[in-house]
Amino acid sequence: MFIDEKMTKSELRNKTHIVTFQCIFEDVVHIEKNQKKEPRCSFMDINSDINILGGVPDYNLIRVYIAGEASDKSSEEIQHEYTGIKTEKAFKRFQRAIDKSMNSFYSERLRDMIQTLCNIQDLDETILLVFFWNMSINNEMFAYLNEAVYFPILFSGRTVVTAEEVLACLKELRLSEETLQKWSDSTMSITASKYLTVIKKLGLVDGSVKKKIVYKNLSDRQFILFLYWLMQAEETTNLSDSRWMKYGFMEKQYFIERCLQRKFTKYINLNYNGEILRAEPLMTYEEICHEC
Numbered sequence: 001m002f003i004d005e006k007m008t009k010s011e012l013r014n015k016t017h018i019v020t021f022q023c024i025f026e027d028v029v030h031i032e033k034n035q036k037k038e039p040r041c042s043f044m045d046i047n048s049d050i051n052i053l054g055g056v057p058d059y060n061l062i063r064v065y066i067a068g069e070a071s072d073k074s075s076e077e078i079q080h081e082y083t084g085i086k087t088e089k090a091f092k093r094f095q096r097a098i099d100k101s102m103n104s105f106y107s108e109r110l111r112d113m114i115q116t117l118c119n120i121q122d123l124d125e126t127i128l129l130v131f132f133w134n135m136s137i138n139n140e141m142f143a144y145l146n147e148a149v150y151f152p153i154l155f156s157g158r159t160v161v162t163a164e165e166v167l168a169c170l171k172e173l174r175l176s177e178e179t180l181q182k183w184s185d186s187t188m189s190i191t192a193s194k195y196l197t198v199i200k201k202l203g204l205v206d207g208s209v210k211k212k213i214v215y216k217n218l219s220d221r222q223f224i225l226f227l228y229w230l231m232q233a234e235e236t237t238n239l240s241d242s243r244w245m246k247y248g249f250m251e252k253q254y255f256i257e258r259c260l261q262r263k264f265t266k267y268i269n270l271n272y273n274g275e276i277l278r279a280e281p282l283m284t285y286e287e288i289c290h291e292c
Contacts, residue, residue: 044140046179052097054194059201060123062102067118101139107232113285132202133229145195151246161211166192216249224267224292240277
């Protein structure tokens, strides 16, 4: 499945402006009545997928689903052949979370790339990185925790990330997100722990109690795949200002320097004027999986 791309960016902006105006209007009414401003609407899609995906015993199941290897099998057959999950109810919870946060795609090009990768190779570090990138687009709360907790710790040079730090971030987010305000403290604590479990399964941290940062240095192949992903994830034409750049695990200056290396000109057409970095793919998103 993939997101419908028929809606133009202008239509998306107009839709956002309408929602924003409605929220502002509600706040104004609320202030007049109570003489105090409080948030009345939530923009983030909050769900329990992080909790569920933290419990998936083997992430090869995600690769199997994306590759379509089990498309001719029933849910019961998949449950018993690819997992050790005992109950149908638990398996369907995993299935729904995988479909929404992992097996959905921001564009047809990303679908082509990720499905091709899952078909031509076994689960490895590269596939897990692609899962990380794709889940970050699909799951807003996951991306929020990445950008509020994981990446600041990574780029600060610290070596450990704790569940307490993730929980503190979630509690702060709860102040503005109505859905989270309905969650119990227990659910919040579980989510903080499961977030760390997910990024451990994706190869970004290691350890049992204390999660140690696993510093990533992308191989040339991983970097090319990241650039192709970035060109789809980023809506603007200037990649040097992209919020997604940090997902390559490198600072801006090094990212630009690496983009400009001659060995990548076979795969990407780059234009950089000192401020704006524009990139165009020179292969299809299916071809790049075989060629790089």
